[in-house]
Amino acid sequence: AQSVTQLGSHVSVSEGALVLLRCNYSSSVPPYLFWYVQYPNQGLQLLLKYTSAATLVKGINGFEAEFKKSETSFHLTKPSAHMSDAAEYFCAVGMFSGGYNKLIFGAGTRLAVHP
Amino acid sequence: EAGVAQSPRYKIIEKRQSVAFWCNPISGHATLYWYQQILGQGPKLLIQFQNNGVVDDSQLPKDRFSAERLKGVDSTLKIQPAKLEDSAVYLCASSLDWKQGRAFFGQGTRLTVV
Numbered sequence: 344a345q346s347v348t349q350l351g352s353h354v355s356v357s358e359g360a361l362v363l364l365r366c367n368y369s370s371s372v373p374p375y376l377f378w379y380v381q382y383p384n385q386g387l388q389l390l391l392k393y394t395s396a397a398t399l400v401k402g403i404n405g406f407e408a409e410f411k412k413s414e415t416s417f418h419l420t421k422p423s424a425h426m427s428d429a430a431e432y433f434c435a436v437g438m439f440s441g442g443y444n445k446l447i448f449g450a451g452t453r454l455a456v457h458p
Numbered sequence: 459e460a461g462v463a464q465s466p467r468y469k470i471i472e473k474r475q476s477v478a479f480w481c482n483p484i485s486g487h488a489t490l491y492w493y494q495q496i497l498g499q500g501p502k503l504l505i506q507f508q509n510n511g512v513v514d515d516s517q518l519p520k521d522r523f524s525a526e527r528l529k530g531v532d533s534t535l536k537i538q539p540a541k542l543e544d545s546a547v548y549l550c551a552s553s554l555d556w557k558q559g560r561a562f563f564g565q566g567t568r569l570t571v572v
Contacts, residue, residue, distance in 0.1 A: 350496075377560065385500070386462075386549065386565040433500055437561075443513040444489055444553065446561055448500040 347436050347449035355455040362421040364407075364452045366434030369415060375437040376417040378408055381451075382430045390432070393417060404428070429456045460484065462564035464550050465523045471568045476538035483531070483552030490527055491561065492535050493549040500550055507533065540571045 350365040367389040368374060391402025398410045404427075408419045417434060434449040463482040483490050488509050493501035495496050504523065506514040509530040518525070522541070527533040537544055547568050553561040 349500075349502075359564070370502070379563075387551075389560050392560055436563075441513075442497040443508055444490065445503075445514070445549075446553075447503070448493075450500040451498075 345435050347447055349432075349434050349449035350410050353453050353454055353455065355358060355457065356424045357458055358385045358426055358456055359423050362428065362454065363423070364419040364432050364434075364454065366408075366417045366419065367415055367433070368417065368436045370436055373438075375379045376387075376408075376410060377435040377437060377446075378402065378406070378417075378419050379435060379448075380430050381433065387433065390419070391411055397433045426456050426458070427443065427455055459478075461554055462550055462562050464548075464564035464566055464567055465517075467565065468572060471540055473542055473571050474539040475571065476536065477540055479535045479548050479550075479569075481533045481535070481550030482555075482562060483533070483550070487552035487554050487562070488530070489545045489553045489561075490517055490533050490534070491541065491549075491551040492525060493568070496550055497546070504535070504548075525558075537569075540569075542571050545566045545569055545571045
């Protein structure tokens with residue numbers, strides 16, 4: 344069965360510090376991997392996606408993620424946190440299975456950024 | 459490009475009442491998803507349509523939830539009767555195909571059952 348695990352439901356960093364949000368997946372077929380961000384009272388916005396091209400993926404707002412097949416991981420990083428990065432972040436795995444596309448989400452990680 | 463439209467944005471109902479949500483996906487997107495997002499949790503897929511056919515409704519509580527996608531475009535999700543535990547944000551999303559590699563989400567409908 345396909346699944347997504349996000350380690351740490353809450354992460355707190357200082358402004359200017361490194362952001363690291365962890366995501367591990369399980370999939371029996373080559374996956375597509377996504378990170379979405381959700382600001383309060385808003386819908387999900389795509390940060391970045393991995394679709395079997397380069398393993399290091401750059402997204403919006405300075406975020407990037409690296410696909411590591413050996414570790415089945417797709418961790419999200421940002422070198423320097425900004426106050427505006429405070430939001431909920433969701434890792435998702437997409438795959439073509441059983442004749443159709445599926446998109447499965449992790450439980451999310453809430454990022455807090457303090458001065 | 460117009461995004462995924464959902465209405466209403468907010469709804470408060472009493473338990474045992476019925477409610478319906480509407481979604482208009484991006485034009486041309488064959489796949490439409492309804493997700494339920496309970497506070498503090500990740501989105502959970504309720505039902506997925508490919509054009510106007512259901513391809514996955516394994517997590518849809520079929521005794522109270524129903525959904526349809528007429529003519530492969532707009533979709534409605536209905537709850538009847540609602541329970542307190544149905545309080546959540548209901549997200550609609552659509553996608554073209556995996557070559558595009560992403561799903562587009564609406565802003566969601568926040569349902570409160572009291």
